[in-house]
Each structure stands twice: as structure tokens, then as C-alpha cells.
Amino acid sequence: MECNDNQSPDLRQILGKITPLSANFQQRLQEQLLTEHYPQRHCLLRPGEIAKRIYFIRQGFLRAFSIDRNGRETTSRFFSQGELMTCIHSFFNQQPAEEYIQVLNASTLQSLSWNKLNSFYADFPESNLVGRILLQKHYTQSEKHHITMRIFNPVERYQALLSLYPKIEQQTTQTNIASYLGLSRETLSRMKSRLIRARQNMNASEIYLNQAALKVGQ
Template sequence: MSEILRRQIEKITPLTDQEFEYILSHFTLKKFKKHQILIQEGDTVQNDYFVMNGLLKASYLNQEGKEHIMQFAMEDWWITDYQAYFNQTEATFTIDALESTEVLTLSLYNREKLCADMHKIEHFFRKKSNNGYIALQRRILSLLNSNAKERYEQFISQYPTLLQRLPKTLIASYLGVSRETLSRLSV
């Protein structure tokens, strides 16, 4: 099952079997049941999570109690509260399992050790971070400049498989619209 991680790394940089075994030795496999929380708002964030199978959600609860979904993560995606992870501070987000999920966890210590030991992995994480910045910028611009219908169409185009796996209430929250608005858009 760890081949999914190897394939992702090798999209950016080739690895020998020995290199991959060394990289994998820094990860820990964890399983979470549906609705189980990986990170609770206010907790110190210990790990970055690479999703082997399943589906996760990162969300923020505002002062009025409204949930704002920041990110979903399915197979072959990474997720954590990056501000809290890199600064070793309290989480702003809650991350929970929407399906039974298996992840490979990577502590900040092990990430830094891997990057110090292997230029290839430092290069991999730099490229992944750059792609993450670009995706975040696109999401912010979409929220600022696109209407609800355009955001919904972008979501369908970018994440067609998520449409089948997520309840409409979660998609609506991610898009920043009401459930009723989403129902009108998806007709």
C-alpha cells in the first residue's frame, strides 16, 4: 500500500528501493474510523498526514459556530494544519475522517531529518509546497472573484470524484454557499 506514496514522490524525483525504504521508515501508519478526529482545534499539531485511502476534512469553526471547510483530502493527498505543524503551535483547524481512513503520518522532526539527509526529499517537499501555495491562491481568488455557480463548476471540474463521496452540505460549506443555493446550482 505504501506504493501510493512512492508513486507520488517519483512524479517529482526518482528513488532507489533503498532510498524509499529509508523514507518510509520515517512514517507511521495510522487508521481512523469515520467521524474520528485527527486534529482538534486547540491541540498541538504533531503530524502531517498522507492519505493512503479514505477521505478527510479540515474545517474552521468561527465565533458564531459556523463551520468553514478549508480543505478535503482523499487518496494521494496531504493534509494538516500547516501553520500549527510548522510553528508547533495550537491548531486553528479540526481535521476529521469523513470515511474510514488510513494515513501515513510524518512528524516535523522526521520531515526535517529526511530533508537534511536527502536532497531529493527536500526537493519533493519544496515542489509540493509550491503546488499547495498555487492551489491556495486559486481558491482564494475563486472565493473573491467567482459567483456561486462558477465556484460549483470549478469544484466539479477539479474534483469530480469528490462530488460522489461528499454530502451536499459539506460541498456547500466548502464553496461558501447555503445548502439551498447548492441545490439550485446542481439541478
């Protein structure tokens, strides 16, 4: 998949919205930012490997997941266009990862290595503000996800996921969605069927009320 530069977000633009970037910062970023295209199902990271790069998604959709001893996959996070992505623990501590990061559909990613990112922190004061803001955003989203999974019922969790990723039904499998929600695929299918029936009944009720109102007005 080719990246459309006119439509896809660019990391330099995103960072510039957080704080003004010096000309030297922008020049260094342009020189060191690596842009690569990855095919569907490509695995960026596996358990035991150390995350060497932090990625910005210009185009595409990815997930983080783990596999237990029984071979069951559990999706812990989805990543979409305009988001930063890495295995936080592995990348910042340079320790082995415990999860996979997989490309779900053809993606265009920009990335920086761990060493180059740290050179930005050392050489450019604005990097520290940018890094702090981005980490705050990450941990806020992570906390919201944990609260959603702990407090919300399955329907609310599904609706929250659709609110966050409106096109997710076209971007990944029902199995991945179900594992993220903590449900079996069969339970997710039944729940979606109930939601569709409820929506149809609601639409039918609205049509009936509108027709009744028209008759009263005649």
C-alpha cells in the same frame, strides 16, 4: 476499510516521480512511514492542538473546517486520495492549530512526524527538492482556491469543485459542500436544481435537432 495496495497510491511512488530517491532514502522512508486506518468522523486535529504529523492519503476523503462563535461550521478545504495533508501553519511552525481536520469516510493514511521529516531534510539532499516542489504545489492550489472564491460566481465555484473532486457528492454532505462554496444549503439545492433543468433542456434540444437532421436527410 482495508487499503488495496495494488490500486491505492503510495507516498514512496509519488515522491519517486518528483526526483530519483537514493536507496538509503527509500529504506528510511519505509522504516519510518506510519500507515494507519481511520473511521468516518474521526478528528485528526482540533483547534489548540499542534499538528505533529503530515499525512498522505492512500484512500479516503477528509476536510478542514472551523467553527465560529455562533456554532456555524465553515469548510475551508477538502482532501482526497493521492494528496498530502496537514495544517500547514501549525505543522511547520509547531504552533496551535485554528482548524479541525476530520475524516469524512473511512481512510487509510501514511504519515511522518515533524521530527522525522526534519531528519530527512538534514540527511538527504533530495528531500529539499521534494519538499520545495510539494510546497509549491500546495501554495499554487491554495492561491487558485482563493481566486476561485473571490472572482467566480456560485455556479462556477461549484463546477470548479466538481472538476477537482468529481465524486464529492457521494463523499460528503450537502452542508459541507455549501459551506465550502460560501452558500447556504438551500441556495446550493436551488442552484443544483436549475443546473439539472438546464442540462435536461439542453439534452431535449439536442434530441430535437438530431431528429430534424434525420428527417432532412431522408
